[in-house]
Amino acid sequence: MSDRRTELESAPWSGRVRRYDLIKEGVAAVVIVAIVVAALSTLFGSPDDKQVTFKQWAVAAPADFYATAVQELAGTSGTAGYGAPYNHASDGVNLGPLYLAKWLGVTHPVDTVNDFVITPLTTVANAAPVADALKQWQGSDAKTQSTWATNYDTALTKANQDASKVSAGNYGPVPALAGGLLTMAQAGSLDGALLSQGNYFQSDNTKQTLFLGDGSYFNDQSTASNLQGSTWGMMNETGRYPGQAWLWLYSFWYQIPPFNNGDNHPFGANADAWIMLIMGALSIGLICMPLIPGVRSLPYKIKIHRLIWKNYYQEENL
C-alpha cells in the first residue's frame, strides 16, 4: 500500500461521526450473553461422564487388568517401552534427525515394575501367597525377575489372556503378584496408592493415567464415546455436547494420509510431531498474516468489505 494511504488510514478520523455509547453497548452485551448462557445451561447442562477408576476396570475386565499388570512387570506395556520423558526404553518420536523428546530427557521418570506394581502392593496388608511372592521378587536379581516376567507374559499372551489356560513354567512369583494387584484394584485401593506412591500430598496423576491407558478397557470406553483421535475424537465431547470444535484443523491432519497410517515412515509413524510442527507454523502464520504477501491482499480482491460497509459507501458515494 502507498505511504499516502497508510497516512490517511492511521490519522485520526476527520469525517462524519455518529453518537455511540461504548459503555452501554458493553453492559448490554454482558447482560445478553449471560442470559443466553444461563438459558442454555438450564436447558442442556454440561457433559460429565464419570471418571474411570482402577476398581471399575478390575471388576469389569479382570483378565485385561491382570494381563496389563503382567506387561508392566515384563516391560512390554506401552508405557514401559515409551521412551522420553518417562524412561530410556526407546528413542521415541522424531522429526527427521531431530529427536526432541529424547534430547529433552527423562523428566517424569516412570518405572512400571516398581511404580505400578511393587510399590502399591507394599502399601497394603497382603494375603500370605502375595506377601511371599513380594518377598521372593524383592530378594531376586533383576535378571531373574525379568526372566520370570517375560516367560509369563509370553505364556499369557499365547493363552489369549486366560490365566487358567497358561501351561506350567518358570514364572516365579509373577502370577501371584499380578493376582495380588488385581485383588487390590478390585477392592478399590490401587487408585490412591498409584497416586500417592507412599506420600501424603500428591497432585500428579501421570502414573495412574499411563497405567490406565496401557490396558484395553480405557481405550474401549473412549471408542464407545467416539473420542478416538482417528475419528475426530480430539474435537468431540462425551454425550451430545459440542467439544473443542476450534481444534478442527488440528484434528483434520490425523484423518488424512500419510498421517492416518502409523506404518508409514517417516510421517505416519511420527504424526504427532509433524502435526504439532504444522500447527505451530500455521499459528505463526495467523499471527503474522498481515505480513504475508498474497494472503493479505485477499480482502482487496474478494470484496466482502463492500457488504460490511455497504451503507457508508452508499451514503458517501464511494
Next chain:
Amino acid sequence: MSADIEKEMWTSKLRKGWQKNLPIEKLLPDTQPAYVASWIYLFGVATLAALGVIVASGLVLSFEGASWYHYSSVGHFVNSMHFWSVQFFFIFMVVHLWGKFWMAAWRGRRLLTWITGALAFVGSIATAFTGYLIQTNFDSQWISYEAKDGFNSVGIGSRFNVTNFGQMILLHVAFLPVIIGVITLIHVLLVRAKGVVPPIDAFNNELGERK
C-alpha cells in the same frame, strides 16, 4: 535545581506518551466514525462479554473446588455456565477474526492490534485445553492420555505435563487467564488508541482512485 526537575524521566515519559496516545476522551469517546455501523462490530464486544461470563463463573468454580460440580446441582449449573460461555466465546471470536480479516483491519499501523488478537486466539485455545484437562471426569482422563503424545513428541511434554493435574489446574486458573487478560487489555486499548480502522475504499476520492 529547577532544570533538574524538568528533565525527562521514565515516569514523565510514560505520562506524556499515555496522554498523547490515549487521552481519556479517546478511551471513552461519545462518538464513533459514521462507518462504525455494521453488526460485525458487535463481535469484538460480544467476545469480551463472553470472556467476562467465563471469568465470573470460573471464579465461583475456583472457590468451590474442581470436584464440586459432580455432586452439587448448583455446581453443575455454574459449570454449565462456564462450559457454554466458552463455546460462545470461541464462536464470537472466530466471527470477529474473519470479520477483521475481510476488513483488512490491520491497515493504518494497526498491525499490533491484529497480532495481539491472534495471540489471544492461540492463547485461548491453550487455556480452554487446560480447562478440559481439569474436568476431573472421563473426558479429562482421556484427553490427558491422548494429548500427552502430541506434547511429548516435540519435547514440550518434558516441561508441560498434561497428565499432571496439579500443574494443569494451576496453569488454567492462574497463569493462562492472566496472560489472556493482559493480551486482551492491550488489544482493546490499542483499538481505542488507534481508532476504528476506516473502510478500505474510504479514501478513494482523496487518492484519486475513484471507482
